[in-house]
Amino acid sequence: MVHLLFERGVWLITFFSDMDEIRQLARLFLAIFVLIGVAPFLRKRIIGYIDYLMSLRRSSAQGSSEYVYSLEVAGQHNTRLEGVDYMVFVQLAQAGERGVSLRELKQQLHMESMLLTAVLQSLNKKGLIGVKQRWRFLQRYLLSRKGVGYAREQGVIL
Numbered sequence: 001m002v003h004l005l006f007e008r009g010v011w012l013i014t015f016f017s018d019m020d021e022i023r024q025l026a027r028l029f030l031a032i033f034v035l036i037g038v039a040p041f042l043r044k045r046i047i048g049y050i051d052y053l054m055s056l057r058r059s060s061a062q063g064s065s066e067y068v069y070s071l072e073v074a075g076q077h078n079t080r081l082e083g084v085d086y087m088v089f090v091q092l093a094q095a096g097e098r099g100v101s102l103r104e105l106k107q108q109l110h111m112e113s114m115l116l117t118a119v120l121q122s123l124n125k126k127g128l129i130g131v132k133q134r135w136r137f138l139q140r141y142l143l144s145r146k147g148v149g150y151a152r153e154q155g156v157i158l
Contacts, residue, residue: 055112081128084111088119092129092143093151099132099142123147 081089091108092100100108105116120141123129128147132140143151151157 081123084115084119085122088116089123089128089147089151090156092123092141092147093156095142097142099140101138101140105141 087109088105091105102113102116102120105111105120106113109116120129124131127144128150129141130144130147132142134140148157
């Protein structure tokens with residue numbers, strides 16, 4: 001509330017209860033300002049957590065990583081491919097001599113990076129694929145000579 005006071009020949013306007021209201025409005029303004037500044041960070045974090053939880057839900061439903069490890073233990077020297085290994089092998093065969101990066105495989109097959117890495121290591125141990133290093137951090141995966149022969153034998157490439 002505004003009060004007018006006359007002291008020493010000068011009219012003074014005093015704020016008694018309005019000062020508390022102004023302080024509350026200033027605090028509210030600062031809180032909104034901080035939230036607007038932090039909102040992009042919070043949004044990114046929340047989306048990251050949701051993606052992480054969804055990937056856990058997908059991987060536990062598929063049981064795919066356990067499948068890859070059982071394949072590696074069961075037959076490291078066996079060149080017969082099944083399931084996830086065969087899908088990745090076919091994708092690499094279709095890529096040709098250029099090869100495919102891990103990111104491209106992930107986008108094309110809609111698989112997690114850890115699963116793809118385990119499958120690629122398994123195929124590399126069997127001698128069916130090779131790794132071509134490009135630049136510093138980019139690796140491209142392509143069929144080895146043994147892999148090309150196996151792909152022709154399976155009818156994947158001509």
